Amino acid sequence: MGQLLVVEGVCKRYGAEEVLCGVSFSLEKGETKVIIGPSGTGKSTLLRCINRLTEPDRGRVWLEGMEVTAPHANINKIRSQIGFVFQDFNLFTHLTALDNVRLGLLKVKKMGRKEATERAQAELARVGLAGKADAYPAQLSGGQQQRVSIARALAMDPKLILFDEPTSALDPELIGEVLGVMVKLAHEGMTMLVVTHEMGFARSVADEIVFMERGVIVEQGPPEKLFRAPAHPRTAEFLRKISELYGEAA
Amino acid sequence: MGLDWAWLPQLAHGLKITMELTAACMAMGAALGIVLALLRVYARGPFLPLFWLASAYVQFFRGTPLLVQLMIIHFGLPSVGIRFTPFLSGLIAMGLNTAAYQAEYFRGAIQAVKAGQMLAARSLGMTRVAAIRHVVLPQALRLALPPWSNELIYMLKYSTIVYMIGVMDLMGVARTIAARNFRFLELFSLAAVIYLGIVLLLTFALRWVERRIRVPGLGSAGRG
Numbered sequence: 001m002g003q004l005l006v007v008e009g010v011c012k013r014y015g016a017e018e019v020l021c022g023v024s025f026s027l028e029k030g031e032t033k034v035i036i037g038p039s040g041t042g043k044s045t046l047l048r049c050i051n052r053l054t055e056p057d058r059g060r061v062w063l064e065g066m067e068v069t070a071p072h073a074n075i076n077k078i079r080s081q082i083g084f085v086f087q088d089f090n091l092f093t094h095l096t097a098l099d100n101v102r103l104g105l106l107k108v109k110k111m112g113r114k115e116a117t118e119r120a121q122a123e124l125a126r127v128g129l130a131g132k133a134d135a136y137p138a139q140l141s142g143g144q145q146q147r148v149s150i151a152r153a154l155a156m157d158p159k160l161i162l163f164d165e166p167t168s169a170l171d172p173e174l175i176g177e178v179l180g181v182m183v184k185l186a187h188e189g190m191t192m193l194v195v196t197h198e199m200g201f202a203r204s205v206a207d208e209i210v211f212m213e214r215g216v217i218v219e220q221g222p223p224e225k226l227f228r229a230p231a232h233p234r235t236a237e238f239l240r241k242i243s244e245l246y247g248e249a250a
Numbered sequence: 251m252g253l254d255w256a257w258l259p260q261l262a263h264g265l266k267i268t269m270e271l272t273a274a275c276m277a278m279g280a281a282l283g284i285v286l287a288l289l290r291v292y293a294r295g296p297f298l299p300l301f302w303l304a305s306a307y308v309q310f311f312r313g314t315p316l317l318v319q320l321m322i323i324h325f326g327l328p329s330v331g332i333r334f335t336p337f338l339s340g341l342i343a344m345g346l347n348t349a350a351y352q353a354e355y356f357r358g359a360i361q362a363v364k365a366g367q368m369l370a371a372r373s374l375g376m377t378r379v380a381a382i383r384h385v386v387l388p389q390a391l392r393l394a395l396p397p398w399s400n401e402l403i404y405m406l407k408y409s410t411i412v413y414m415i416g417v418m419d420l421m422g423v424a425r426t427i428a429a430r431n432f433r434f435l436e437l438f439s440l441a442a443v444i445y446l447g448i449v450l451l452l453t454f455a456l457r458w459v460e461r462r463i464r465v466p467g468l469g470s471a472g473r474g
């Protein structure tokens with residue numbers, strides 16, 4: 001089976017600092033891959049290099065065999081097929097929940113108003129927020145905002161969704177509702193690449209876990225293996241630290 | 251001492267000129283100001299010269315007195331063959347001048363829109379232009395409304411200088427009548443009261459607009 005996403009040798013440097021050095025991995029259709037690693041390791045940079053919100057210095061990315069990093073690739077078209085969920089939601093402040101979900105449909109997909117509205121309402125219902133269509137982001141809790149932002153990504157019919165620490169900005173009691181939506185998506189067969197510190201989610205949902213440190217992939221493998229018998233001492237040390245910080249992990 | 255009802259039609263006509271001049275220069279200033287602000291925020295790379303141009307424009311028009319600009323346009327330009335009616339000279343000078351100030355308000359507002367907003371728009375596949383148009387500007391314009399309202403009131407009052415090039419605005423009419431009958435105190439006081447009335451009216455109207463377009467979480471009202 002062909003890979004949905006292939007990342008090959010991606011490098012990115014900011015000034016003297018090499019943030020990513022030769023990161024390669026791939027994602028099958030329907031797969032959920034979780035990226036873990038210490039802060040400042042380049043996880044966000046990696047996600048942004050995939051849809052070129054950040055231009056990688058070197059390396060190539062393919063989505064369903066189409067090269068994202070090709071010089072003349074239609075990057076806007078490609079981005080519309082890759083959902084991106086941000087740590088701090090980035091909902092459009094001036095738009096209601098419904099309009100947030102609808103904007104991409106209207107302005108990128110050029111969908112008709114009626115169809116876009118119906119689709120947006122369906123996506124809000126899918127994340128459990130049918131009743132909040134008319135609320136502005138500032139009137140929603142963090143968990144609700146993040147669910148709207150997932151609905152916004154889903155509405156575009158993405159081939160893949162990138163999640164950049166989707167629950168890190170949330171109060172602990174709101175994390176569950178967002179993870180719940182993500183678990184549901186994984187089970188429905190959505191292809192997801194998730195940066196997170198939520199080890200419970202990684203353990204139960206991820207097909208594979210990637211441990212990154214200082215811009216390189218140290219180790220990757222299925223969660224049972226990585227959690228039980230990490231091949232690399234750095235991985236073991238990180239997992240120990242994370243379990244101290246976030247409680248449950250073992 | 252005493253007011254003469256016969257002045258009113260003339261003053262009313264002057265007021266009409268004042269309002270037309272102010273409205274037109276504010277519209278011109280807003281259109282030009284938004285373009286200048288966009289250039290100052292976004293023109294980079296191959297467009298860098300446009301950034302310089304916009305910056306130089308703002309610097310020049312904020313760095314020299316409006317009255318001097320008015321005199322150059324009305325009395326200076328004819329010597330190179332460019333001639334405008336007094337009203338047009340006034341409109342051009344005030345429009346070009348307020349554009350520079352408005353550009354700064356708009357620029358501040360555009361830069362106050364969080365970077366994540368542009369990022370989110372681009373991640374959906376919007377072009378930069380679409381993201382500016384549908385995401386950044388709608389927020390920036392709301393943020394810019396309070397300073398823009400001040401600018402409007404400021405320009406209404408500043409429009410009085412056009413009497414110096416012979417425009418029969420409210421100030422020009424008051425001065426002309428007074429020069430005939432020497433009742434300076436009555437006429438200028440009357441003019442002052444009329445200006446004050448218009449300013450109060452505008453203030454209320456703009457507050458109403460601000461309330462109408464307010465969105466929770468955007469602008470001075472903060473979150474909630």
Ligand SMILES: Nc1ncnc2c1ncn2[C@@H]1O[C@H](COP(=O)(O)OP(=O)(O)OP(=O)(O)O)[C@@H](O)[C@H]1O
Pocket residue numbers: 014019038039040041042043044045046
């Ligand atoms: N636009 C930028 N300009 C300069 N340096 C940057 C930029 N973006 C990221 N960096 C640097 O690159 C490094 C990696 O950042 P990145 O945000 O990708 O890490 P991360 O693994 O996502 O960390 P975190 O867990 O804190 O989110 C950091 O040292 C950061 O300071």
Ligand SMILES: [Mg+2]
Pocket residue numbers: 043044045164165
């Ligand atoms: Mg990050």
